Amino acid sequence: MDIKQLRALVTVAETGNVTRAAALLNIVQPAVSRQLRLLEEDIGAVLFDRGRHGMRLTEAGQTLVEYARRVLNEIDRARAEIQPSRGTVGGIVTIGLLPSTCDLLSSALVRSVAERYPGIRIRMSMGYAGTLQAWLEAGEIDAALLYDPKQTPSIQVQPLLEEGLWVVGLPAHGLKKDQPVSLVQLAGQPLILPSAPHGLRSLVEHAATLMELQLTVVAETNAMSVQKSLVLGGHGLTILPTIAVVDDLARGILTAAPLAEPTLMRKIVLAVPANRHTTTPVRCVVEILVESMKDTVHRGDWLGARWLGD
Known part of the structure; x- marks a missing residue:
């Protein structure tokens, strides 16, 4: 196994085609096929399903590609550090x-x-x-x-640093940075929260349990952008650190108030x-x-x- 074989493996996996991989690697197609064949012989497993619709990784190929990418990334990093521009850190x-x-x-x-x-x-x-x-x-x-x-x-x-969590909503919600909102005030309000076991969700739910509060979660998502999008769409309030919405607050499309009683910190x-x-x-x-x-x-x-x- 050598670097050329690993580069051939990763390039074919990304393009799904030996011809395109050969063009990217600037070598002839038979050379790419030979590199793959030698690699399969060395590993003792078939790395690609070869069909009319291109090259698809087998389970063994998927495993090796993950390791190959890491190896190639480490080599690129080492080369850049060892041979930086003169007089600079590279x-x-x-x-x-x-x-x-x-x-x-x-x-x-x-x-x-x-x-x-x-x-x-x-x-x-x-x-x-x-x-x-x-x-x-x-x-x-x-x-x-x-x-x-x-x-x-x-x-x-x-x-x-430590950051506090804030309640975030539309301008119509009238949230202000100098008027904290308690968790009790959020009971019964439609909330958009991260999906469990996200750390923010765990903090909020733990606090609600201690206070014997029932929160109304109308939507869950593992994407912060979707959280904000749903708030902008009028589906409810959310809880986020202010750094996540600093631009939205500056533009006035969202408002926010610190969450208090209890104050939740991360x-x-x-x-x-x-x-x-x-x-x-x-x-x-x-x-x-x-x-x-x-x-x-x-x-x-x-x-x-x-x-x-x-």
């Missing part, structure tokens, strides 16, 4: 961001990295906390923002692998990410947030 850095943080942080992060470290190529992956932690442990991302995960030997975390931490070396490019990007978050909190753009870091 490499590929993949950062995992929570959906609620992407809009506010991604642009500033890309801009600052480009200005300070032009040799670094940054990749951003968005996912919920559980997904990001799995990617981090599998080596698919270099660092991630998480919601205060359980202690595990595979990752190390640095607390960054802690955001920076997580990096504990069992892998943190490279210089990763440290540089992480430093910029933390600086950007700190500045956002201190400027007051992250409503309801309290900085915990240094």
Whole structure:
């Protein structure tokens, strides 16, 4: 098994066609077919179902493709770090961001990295906390923002901030940032919440159980964009950190008020692998990410947030 064979495998899997893969790899079609044949002989399993409609991965092929992508990504990162532009820090850095943080942080992060470290190529992956932690442990991302995960030997975390949860609705709901809303006031109101076992849903339901309240959940979704869309469509209220709706609040299409009695807080931490070396490019990007978050909190753009870091 060698790198050429793995590249052939991944390219054919993505294109579904040996001819198109050969064009992308800039080699002749028989060479691609030979690479696949040698790989199948080495693995001892058929990797593709070859039919009139193209090349489809077998179960064994799907498993190997996942590992092959990781191998190729690691090699690309190593090559970029070892051979950066002269006098610069270089490499590929993949950062995992929570959906609620992407809009506010991604642009500033890309801009600052480009200005300070032009040799670094940054990749951003968005996912919920559980997904990001799995990617981090599998080596698919270099660092991630998480919601205060359980202690595990595979990752190390640095607390960054605490953020409060807010009730979000249409302008007609009359929500104001200086007029907190209690959970009791939400009883009987139509609510749009994340699907279980999302951390925000767990926080809200636990608080409601302690207060012996029955919440009316009219819709559940695992996509924050759908949560906001349903609120904009007049289907009910939702509960989110304000960073998730900062642009909507500024435009006046949504209103929000802090959730109180009880006040529900979530802690955001920076997580990096504990069992892998943190490279210089990763440290540089992480430093910029933390600086950007700190500045956002201190400027007051992250409503309801309290900085915990240094």
